Amino acid sequence: MSEASDEFEAHNSPLTRSDLVKRAGAAAFAVSMFGALPEKALGFYGPLRFKNKQLSGELRIMTWAHFVPAYDVWLDQTYAKQWGEANDVEVKIDHINNALLFSTGSAEVAAQSGHDLFWFISPPSSFQKQVLPVNDLVQEVTKKLGPMSKVAKKSTYNPRTKKFFGFPETYAPDPVQYRKSYLQEAGVSLNTWEDVRKGAAKLKQIGHPVGLGMSNEIDSNMLLTSLLYCYGGFIQNEENRIVFGQGSNRKGAIEALEVMRDIYRNGMTDEVFAWTAASNNQAFLAGRLSMALNAISIVRSAEKSGNQVLADDTWLASIPRGPVMRLGNEHVMGVYVIWKFAKNKEAARKYLIDQQLNYRPHFVRSEYYNFPPWTGAIKGGFETIRKMAAQDTHKPKGKYTVLTTIAEKFTTNPGHPGHTNAVIDEIFQTWMLPQMFAQVAQGKTDPADAVKAFDTKAKQIYRKWKAQGLV
């Protein structure tokens, strides 16, 4: 890792206060020596550049408490501080638990007051009318870094309004994390969902059940949508119309529900219905689970726990392949919005651009948790990212390499093949997916009825948001 002091690279060589004093002194000297000819004086010392000094005041940012706590320390105390000094802006960053972001955002909107920049853990589609479109920022960054990744674009762009309602800051791939020794002992592979279905009973038998959540929390939402993709059970089509109960989507959804029901009955326990977002991490780190889908917070926590056996035995893999495809949601899609009522819009805009143009330290400091939405933000793109991930020294060496493959090939946005929008947002926020899967798993309803009920409800939600002009 590079030193903190090197990590902030100002793109327009901003002046510090002492630079300014020096140059002002030199200019005064030149004027006194050569007469009142500023162009000569400035010519002597070079033009005064105030580009970054046009910003002023305070920039208030709300973001989450990162799953890699050291990243927050660096962000607050080094990056933001240095950026603030370079731009003559006092940056204040507040961190809250990710589960409170939407309610806090709503409170700020209701009060029409709060932070200038607000970070959401998933695209805040329902806030579109309260935020500044950021098409110009996206365009500016794209001009310098090349195209934005598809997952980021489809998460933040509304094709109906033709606006980017949010600025993608980062995304996290969602790998499978598994205990190598347990899988070897049970003779189980995780290459396909069929392998998981067959192997679940063996893993439970050796005392290490599978950990796939069906609870009212975000990890379950992400996992279950991914499972649906793998079986071709898409909620909406490319035009963002609900197609869940139709043709191959219905068939795929029913199959996915059956597979999850079998995995639960043979290889899991009731705990998966009671989980919070942190529970699969805890159960894995306690040595109970044989596998879980999560961002790399599990394996990073294992490495920091001091339990070397656990850390070395925790391996990463792509999401299992289904009969239709191998594809999973991003685990986190970090999106910044600039409220219409933000007091320091200019500073907010510049902060976003500068951060993206200099994203490498964010990737490194987050321990490869934060992937850049513009792959070109790290020079060399995925090739460099792969090399960096491969150099991670934790055993087995190279285990993080697969993260790049997952990000490049197997990661998409919630709502695939359509866009992430207010419909998908409401489906997630009202826990419709865990509800459907858990009801089938517990035998409260059969898969076909569950798909029908889900489809009906999703169409109601679609009509509501269409009337609002947001889909």
Next chain:
Amino acid sequence: MEAESAAGGAPSTRRWRHALEDRRVLAPLLIAPAVIFIVLVVGLPFGWAIYLSLTDAIGGSLSGNWVGFDNFTNAWSDDNFQKALRNTLIFTFASQIIVVIGAAILSAFLVRDFRGRWIVRFLIVLPWAAPVVLSTITWLWILDSLYSVLNWTLDRLHLDNALVWLFDVTRFEEGAQVPLQWLGRPNLALAAITLVHAWRILPFAVVIFIAGRASIPNEVEDASKIDGATGLKKLWYVDLPLQLPIALVAVLFGIVFTAGDFAVVYILTAGGPFNSTQVLPTWAFQIGINSGSLGEGAAISLYLFPLLVVVTVAMLFFARRAQVS
């Protein structure tokens, strides 16, 4: 001038002083801060909620197009809303039954003089004094899927299987496994939430019951002793009838606290498993705040209003009766 000063100041000052001595002025003046405060923090948001419930307002705006009662009818036709309404009633009334029985027993015990009475009273009042969020998080850990201290204790005492046998858990909740996942099965989660609510409200009811018992005149106690009323008979024929008005106040407060509570369900289950433990406040929050359908969320929360109005009117009625007697 001197004459005016001697008479008590300028005419305008005198007029004010006289006005302040008039009850028609002084009374409204004294009560005005409280009224203004209530109007600002309760009246305005309530009025706003009614307005929002009749519009299609979404997150990020405080106004919307008029949709009449569509939000109410849409909410009513939703399965999850109906579950939330049912659960609100179950949690509220089931927990109050436990509270009343528990408070009657505990208050009878706690009015007696025994060593360590103050410590016991302190421990009983503690759940009420602790912030609800904090105490509910403690319960979350007690009922945790992995680290449940309750399951650990049952296991060490070899009571987990006995509990299943005793209460026939598998019939109570088909397919439930040992160790019991208290928050992973609908009926177990409903039971757990009801118990946490009862645990939380119980201290308040105990205090009220103790106060009620203290207000029973000694003559009545003496008369009942002479008549041979002891134990359960005394409780049933003497204590409970005399305590009834004040006990009802405790119950009605308990209903208001429980029906409007958000924290317990939100922290323990977030409405899960599969939205089977949602209550109106949490469902209104999910729809109105997290999903951004502000108007619909406001409508859901307003369904609580008729229930709470009835309870509040009854509460005021019984409080007045208790005061008079």
